[in-house]
Amino acid sequence: MKNIIDDATIEYVGILAKLSLTEEEAEQAKTDMGKMLDYIDKLGELDTSNVEPMSHAFKVQNVFREDVVSNGDDRENILKNAPEEKDGMFVVPKTF
Amino acid sequence: MSKQYEMVIGLEVHVELATKTKIFCGCSTAFGGEPNTHTCPVCTGMPGSLPVLNKQVLEYAIAVGLATNCEITRNCKFDRKNYFYPDNPQNYQISQLYLPICRNGHVDIETENGIKSVRIHEIHMEEDAGKLIHDDWYDASLVDYNRSGVPLIEIVSEPDMRSAEEVIAYLETLRNTIQYLGASDCKLNEGSMRADVNLSVREVGSETFGTRTEMKNLNSFHSIMHAIKGESERQIDLLESGESVIQETRRWDDTKECSYAMRSKEDAQDYRYFPDPDLVPISVSDELIESILAKQPEMRLEKKKRYKEEFDIPEYDINIITNSKHLADLFEETVSLGAQPKKVSNWIMGETLKLLKEKEMDPEDISFSASHLADLIKMTDAKEINSTVAKEVFEKIFFEDVDPKAYVEEKGLKTENNEDLLLEVAKRVIEANPQSVTDYKSGKEKAIGFLVGQSMRELKGKADPVAVTEMLKKLMS
Numbered sequence: 001m002k003n004i005i006d007d008a009t010i011e012y013v014g015i016l017a018k019l020s021l022t023e024e025e026a027e028q029a030k031t032d033m034g035k036m037l038d039y040i041d042k043l044g045e046l047d048t049s050n051v052e053p054m055s056h057a058f059k060v061q062n063v064f065r066e067d068v069v070s071n072g073d074d075r076e077n078i079l080k081n082a083p084e085e086k087d088g089m090f091v092v093p094k095t096f
Numbered sequence: 097m098s099k100q101y102e103m104v105i106g107l108e109v110h111v112e113l114a115t116k117t118k119i120f121c122g123c124s125t126a127f128g129g130e131p132n133t134h135t136c137p138v139c140t141g142m143p144g145s146l147p148v149l150n151k152q153v154l155e156y157a158i159a160v161g162l163a164t165n166c167e168i169t170r171n172c173k174f175d176r177k178n179y180f181y182p183d184n185p186q187n188y189q190i191s192q193l194y195l196p197i198c199r200n201g202h203v204d205i206e207t208e209n210g211i212k213s214v215r216i217h218e219i220h221m222e223e224d225a226g227k228l229i230h231d232d233w234y235d236a237s238l239v240d241y242n243r244s245g246v247p248l249i250e251i252v253s254e255p256d257m258r259s260a261e262e263v264i265a266y267l268e269t270l271r272n273t274i275q276y277l278g279a280s281d282c283k284l285n286e287g288s289m290r291a292d293v294n295l296s297v298r299e300v301g302s303e304t305f306g307t308r309t310e311m312k313n314l315n316s317f318h319s320i321m322h323a324i325k326g327e328s329e330r331q332i333d334l335l336e337s338g339e340s341v342i343q344e345t346r347r348w349d350d351t352k353e354c355s356y357a358m359r360s361k362e363d364a365q366d367y368r369y370f371p372d373p374d375l376v377p378i379s380v381s382d383e384l385i386e387s388i389l390a391k392q393p394e395m396r397l398e399k400k401k402r403y404k405e406e407f408d409i410p411e412y413d414i415n416i417i418t419n420s421k422h423l424a425d426l427f428e429e430t431v432s433l434g435a436q437p438k439k440v441s442n443w444i445m446g447e448t449l450k451l452l453k454e455k456e457m458d459p460e461d462i463s464f465s466a467s468h469l470a471d472l473i474k475m476t477d478a479k480e481i482n483s484t485v486a487k488e489v490f491e492k493i494f495f496e497d498v499d500p501k502a503y504v505e506e507k508g509l510k511t512e513n514n515e516d517l518l519l520e521v522a523k524r525v526i527e528a529n530p531q532s533v534t535d536y537k538s539g540k541e542k543a544i545g546f547l548v549g550q551s552m553r554e555l556k557g558k559a560d561p562v563a564v565t566e567m568l569k570k571l572m573s
Contacts, residue, residue, distance in 0.1 A: 070122030
């Protein structure tokens with residue numbers, strides 16, 4: 001494995017992803033992430049000096065909608081995705 | 097204080113665009129709907145949903161960019177800004193980091209010290225977040241996603257402002273430019289225009305910048321003024337006592353009139369931006385720019401110039417009226433219906449502004465029709481009603497948009513033009529007040545005021561006071 005993930009990095013990535021990892025899980029994640037980066041590095045082996053950089057996977061641009069209301073009130077269905085609801089709203093842990 | 101300090105201020109201004117639908121889905125943007133009734137899988141971030149850009153958002157953003165002298169980015173795209181917060185159901189906000197739609201612009205602002213140019217670094221398009229409601233009695237927060245996905249543009253200035261006055265002038269210029277374009281109503285109190293203030297202080301003459309702080313939650317010109325004053329004093333105090341300013345985000349508390357730190361250093365922001373793969377790139381054609389330019393309305397500076405040439409009204413009035421698109425539209429429409437410009441301007445500058453101030457309303461809240469003001473002015477010109485009655489009727493127009501003709505008819509407020517009746521009343525008043533008549537005849541001109549008052553009372557205020565005065569004078573000569 002060429003890419004070595006240190007403890008500080010895995011802790012930082014954990015904070016960003018809002019994950020609290022046990023020591024074993026952190027070790028496993030370090031190995032997994034190192035392997036992933038090694039795999040991605042493989043792309044670097046290809047000579048791309050004559051390839052134009054692209055910003056998107058498809059050769060499509062300018063896909064627009066007209067500014068017309070097409071959705072009605074679908075609150076009942078939308079709220080089915082809420083773990084809990086109150087007064088027509090999603091209930092989440094107290095957040096400031 | 098021995099050292100002289102100056103402020104260095106840059107602004108991030110968010111403006112909600114006046115589209116009918118959200119930026120990436122067909123949900124309504126109407127303000128004030130029941131919670132979550134304007135939502136769908138796209139704006140609640142459901143897996144598998146696909147955002148599609150509202151074309152009007154792009155057109156408004158370009159229109160604002162052109163009006164603020166920006167370069168338009170011909171090939172632009174959207175990026176994802178990643179963060180976790182319950183008002184953001186996707187766990188990323190769709191925004192533009194790498195290729196914002198507009199760059200390198202400027203607006204000219206006017207203060208007591210003259211005209212100055214404030215540079216605009218960029219304008220980008222993005223989506224608004226939902227609204228968190230905190231219930232003190234309930235151990236949880238509630239989320240309403242009606243605002244999630246409402247289109248915003250963020251206008252980022254360069255750190256070119258040096259005083260609170262310049263900041264206000266800059267915001268007013270942006271506001272009336274955007275209102276003129278019809279791209280937003282820009283109401284600070286309703287959140288359709290929001291300003292974050294980046295501020296640092298440095299010694300006068302210094303070329304380098306001090307450490308800046310960012311202040312959020314400023315929702316009126318009043319709180320912006322106070323926050324700038326408070327924050328610059330706080331920073332100067334720190335420097336004077338040998339301490340240093342910490343780069344942080346601070347939240348302004350309007351009631352306590354002070355700011356406090358919002359985010360600690362441990363909670364550093366790392367948004368891990370990357371291009372949004374769900375949205376295809378945008379290519380802005382010459383034709384699109386030309387069609388937007390062709391639709392660009394007359395802006396404030398041109399309007400001011402034209403008013404000066406066309407209408408015989410004071411420059412002060414022109415400044416006030418053109419500072420609000422709503423007032424300017426009201427003025428022009430009333431004039432086009434045949435009312436005299438000078439009189440229309442008087443009604444706007446006088447009674448309209450007075451009532452707005454009394455009710456703490458903005459010109460944008462005016463809802464009466466120009467035709468009713470025009471009719472009122474014509475009725476006054478024709479002496480069908482006197483000025484006291486006119487003011488009373490105007491209040492009814494202002495608040496209830498009544499038709500002045502019907503209202504005057506219904507309430508019997510028409511001026512009494514019947515010469516015989518005026519003569520009869522004047523005679524009676526003269527007979528009943530011999531002392532005032534003697535006073536008047538002995539040279540006390542003011543005594544006639546009392547007699548006019550008595551006559552107007554008998555006529556229930558519905559006469560032309562000038563005609564009544566003439567009648568009394570004639571009888572007493």
